[in-house]
Amino acid sequence: MTKTPRILVVGSSNTDMVVRSTRLPAPGETVTGGQFLLAAGGKGANQAVAAARLGAEVTLVAKVGADMFGDQAIAGYQKEGIVTDFIFRDPQNATGVALILVDGRGENLISVASGANHALGPQDVQRAAERIRSADVVLLQLEIPLDTVACAAKVAAEAGVPVILDPAPAPAGPLDPGLLKHVAYLKPNETEAERLTGIPVRDEASARRAAAKLLESGVRYAIITLGAKGALWVERERSGFVPGRRVEAVDSTAAGDAFSGALACALALGLALDGAVRYAGLVGALSVTRLGAQPSLPTEEEVRRFAATVVGGTPRTQ
Numbered sequence: 040m041t042k043t044p045r046i047l048v049v050g051s052s053n054t055d056m057v058v059r060s061t062r063l064p065a066p067g068e069t070v071t072g073g074q075f076l077l078a079a080g081g082k083g084a085n086q087a088v089a090a091a092r093l094g095a096e097v098t099l100v101a102k103v104g105a106d107m108f109g110d111q112a113i114a115g116y117q118k119e120g121i122v123t124d125f126i127f128r129d130p131q132n133a134t135g136v137a138l139i140l141v142d143g144r145g146e147n148l149i150s151v152a153s154g155a156n157h158a159l160g161p162q163d164v165q166r167a168a169e170r171i172r173s174a175d176v177v178l179l180q181l182e183i184p185l186d187t188v189a190c191a192a193k194v195a196a197e198a199g200v201p202v203i204l205d206p207a208p209a210p211a212g213p214l215d216p217g218l219l220k221h222v223a224y225l226k227p228n229e230t231e232a233e234r235l236t237g238i239p240v241r242d243e244a245s246a247r248r249a250a251a252k253l254l255e256s257g258v259r260y261a262i263i264t265l266g267a268k269g270a271l272w273v274e275r276e277r278s279g280f281v282p283g284r285r286v287e288a289v290d291s292t293a294a295g296d297a298f299s300g301a302l303a304c305a306l307a308l309g310l311a312l313d314g315a316v317r318y319a320g321l322v323g324a325l326s327v328t329r330l331g332a333q334p335s336l337p338t339e340e341e342v343r344r345f346a347a348t349v350v351g352g353t354p355r356t357q
Contacts, residue, residue: 042308043094043095043096044090044094044095044096044175044176044303044304044307044308045095045096045098045173045174045175045176045307046087046090046095046096046097046098046174046175046176046177046178046300046303046304046307047097047098047099047100047167047170047171047174047176047177047178047195048083048084048086048087048090048097048098048099048100048101048177048178048179049083049100049101049159049164049167049171049177049178049179049183049187049188049191050081050082050083050084050086050087050099050100050101050178050179050180050182050183051081051082051083051084051101051135051153051156051159051180051182051183052079052081052083052084052099052101052102052103052112052126052134052135052155052156053079053080053081053084053134053135053136053137053151053156053182054077054078054079054080054108054111054112054134054135054136054137055076055077055078055079055080055081055136055137055139055292055331055332055333056075056076056077056136056137056138056139057075057076057077057078057139057140057141057290057292057330057331057332058073058074058075058076058139058140058141059073059074059076059140059141059142059290059330060072060073060074060140060141060142060143061142061143062142062143063140063142063146063147063148064140074330076330076331076334078331078332078333078334079111079112079115079116079332079333080137080139080292080293080332080333081101081135081137081156081182082180082181082182082205082207082295082296083099083101083180083182083183084099084101084112084116084333085293085296085297085300085332085333085336086178086180086205086296086299086300086303087099087116087119087121087178087300088116088119088121088300088333088336089293089296089297089299089300089301089322089326089336090178090300090301090303090304091119091120091121092119092336092337092338092339093300093301093304093322093337093338093339093342094304094339095303095304095307096120096122097119097120097121097122098121098122098124098125098167098170098174099116099121099122099123099125099126100125100126100159100163100164100167100170100171100191101125101126101127101156101159101183102126102127102128102129102132102155102156102158102159102163103126103127103128103129103134103135103155104128104129104130104132104133104134104154104155105128105129105130106133106134108133108134108136109128109134109155112126112134113126115333122170124170125163125166125167125170127159127163129154129155129158131158132154132155132157132158133152133154133155134154134155135151135152135153135154135155135156135182136151136152136154137149137150137151137152138150138151139292139332141290141292141330144288145288145289145290145291145327146291147290147291147292149292151182151208153182156182156183157183157184159183159184159187160184160186160187161186161187161190163187164187164190164191164194165190165194168194171191171194171195171198171200172194172195172198172200174195174200175200175201175307176200176201176202176203176303176306176307177191177192177195177200177201177202177203178202178203178205178299178300178303179191179192179202179203179204179205180204180205180206180207180299181205181206181207181208181210182207182208185215185218188204188218189215189217189218189221192204192218192221192222193221195221196220196221196222196223197221201223201224201306202221202222202223202224203222203223203224203226203299203302203303203306204218204219204222204224204225204226204258205226205227205295205296205299206225206226206227206231206235207227207228207231207295209227209230209231209234210231210234210235211234212234212235213235213236213256214235214256216256216257219256219257219258220257222257222258223258223259223260224258224259224260224261224262224302224306225253225256225258225260225261225262226261226262226263226264226298226299226302227253227261227263227264228263228264228265228266228295229241229246229263229264229265229266232246232249232250232253232263233249235249235253235256236248236249236252236253238252240263240265242265242268243265243268243269243271243280246263246265246271247271247273247278249261249263250263250271250273250278251273253273254273254274254275259274259275260272260273260274260312261273261274262302262312262316264295264298264323265283266283266291266294267283267285267288268282268283269281269282269283269320270283270298270316270319270320272312272313272316274312279312279313279316281313281316281317281320283320283324284320284321284324284349285349286324286325286327286328286349287328288327288328289327289328289329289330290327290329290330290331290335291327292331292332292335293326293331293332293333293335293336294323294324294326294327295323296332296336297319297322297323297325297326297335297336297337298319298320298322298323299319300322300336301318301319301321301322301323301342302315302316302318302319304318305318305319318342321342321345321346321349322337322342324345324349325337325341325342325345
């Protein structure tokens with residue numbers, strides 16, 4: 040990297056308990072013979088670790104419990120080089136926990152007990168306001184209260200810092216225009232794009248219709264990820280599609296977070312949106328070849344080596 044990008048992430052911190060088995064159970068069914076993994080997770084923390092491993096200077100604003108999982112989480116983030124000055128401890132709520140089931144194709148089911156994540160409030164964001172204003176990019180998700188997300192977006196936007204919002208978990212419907220007016224880059228997957236717009240997203244053509252509606256909501260750029268198919272990016276005058284890379288998927292749990300962390304790094308370095316999406320797609324594809332959320336997130340050197348070996352289609356720009 041020519042410079043060190045400064046990324047600030049406001050979001051969730053969880054402990055992930057992962058079971059990988061041949062298939063996902065039906066309701067009421069038990070599937071035995073699985074492999075168990077305990078790992079750090081949470082969408083905010085995953086994105087922070089993703090950016091840190093790609094060479095960024097990362098600050099994480101989050102809340103964990105005053106418990107063993109919280110101790111382990113903070114120690115892990117410090118080992119990654121992440122600034123943890125704004126990870127707050129909550130004596131009333133436990134550290135968030137995610138129970139994750141993964142099948143042989145890399146598909147997953149996730150249930151989350153949010154715990155201290157839902158106690159992360161606007162007052163905590165204000166304590167980190169100066170750090171937010173000094174960032175190159177602020178990265179947000181929806182595993183924390185919406186008023187906290189809106190506060191962080193407002194502080195960043197008013198300081199001229201671009202905001203990326205990864206609207207996951209998928210909201211039930213459109214987001215507040217008051218939040219979206221402070222968002223520069225909105226990055227849903229196909230499910231989230233459908234929830235936000237009411238347009239079923241099945242392919243590139245339907246993704247374009249959804250992206251056009253997202254731009255009407257006030258954001259400047261929309262990036263819709265379509266899993267293995269690739270990713271669509273749209274701005275007012277231009278758009279493009281980056282086909283997915285062909286890999287053997289093991290676990291897709293952190294693919295979206297890997298993409299978002301990489302997108303933040305690329306944009307902070309000054310890459311144009313098409314190049315940033317291509318880079319993020321590489322990072323996301325590499326992450327699905329490994330088991331676990333944060334254990335799957337690659338380093339910059341690993342991404343370079345991977346880029347020389349993978350096969351994918353030719354990006355298109357309009």
